[in-house]
Amino acid sequence: MVVPLAERTWAVRISTVRLGDRQYRVIRPARAVGFGGLYEGRLGAQFCLDKHTAATLATAWGLAARSPHSIVFLPVRAARRPDRCSWWGRPLDLVLLHHRLAVPASRWKQIRGRLGAGAPYTVTLPAGAWPDRPVADHRRVWNDGYRDHLRWQIAADTLVLTGSREAFDLQTEQLRQLAEDCPAHLAVTPGTHCCAEINLGRIGRYHDRRNPPAELHVEYCRLR
Template identity: 65%
Template sequence: MGRRLAGGKWPVMVSEVRLGYHRYRVVRAARVPRFAGLYEGRLGAQFCLDKESAAMFAMAWGLAARSPYTIVYLPLRRAEPPDRHVWGRPLDLVLLHHRLAFAPSRWKQVRARLGTGRPHSVTLPGDAWPSRPAAADRGRFWHQDFLDHLRWDIAADTLFLTGSRKAFELEADQVRALAEECPAHRVRTPGTHCCAEIGMGRTRHYPDRRRPYAELHAEYRG
């Protein structure tokens, strides 16, 4: 898995931001995809992607899982959506490891201090996108004591997804498939639906009242 993504270079800009006693490393896409769109929806968020933005999303996902002290930022609000018939507030996306203990309320100040940043290239190995877990492993997701959920927040017009490496890896295979399988699938079968359904928050059975279970529906529309 991940053969086409592995070894590929993702051009990014890296900024170091000091806020009070804290210093944050922010990695953001050097180029905003021409076509992309992330929108707040009634049941979570709707993410529309094409070939370029799906590859960017997969690289960002792999980096967030493996870089516990990096804020991974995708500025999406000003991109043009592949499908103009999408409703909801446009959002940016931030992916981060829970070890950073970053409060989304700080993001507006951090974002304002990013500056131009310095250019860099991110290269990730193939195991940054593990294969879908075995049913027995994924089944633990539904247990009350399971902790590796992706937590979500919305602040400063940005969707935040925060979790452990395992939380990101549980969803990594379908994120990879958006970039590696959906383009070819759409060529073979034009108009077919190709998506990733990424759970956000604790399950419906053991909800978090402040951040109830929601879903990031990432649909390939290239």
């Protein structure tokens, strides 16, 4: 049973990694993700998941928005992958981090290599971790001067997403719906395409050459 995301308790492991004069706190699930496939794609990345992994992703996303001093890590490369996704690009892990950390994606490989077992901990996120934002807030992302977009890079077989709380919050309602509503909806209408479309990079007329617009397409999938 998946706990509704009105409030979510998450069992995690927390590792503290020191590199030079910097110290990083990394939060990851206490249990390995059982089913899911995150793949590099031509226009960004594709994530296939079931209801349990969808709830994990939504929880990790809400935590990343509210934990400016932590790196949230979802190791999904070793998860059982959907058969229908086997033709996509290389499999990836996922890292979510607040931009205040200023962690270059190129440093992630070193951090990951020093995680160790980590210490067990329980995180509880309140209902406000998945805000339903008004349409006007979503329209603002198209303004030329808007800066709260999610930056993305792929490094060490990992999709690294970096942004402000605002950037993460604008996408949380999609992920909440995917986790809470899609399983019941697909039980009634099995052939429905149920997904979240997460905008990455700066959209609008002026694009960043180093961080072009892309999409993380998150799709609810069955085992077969």
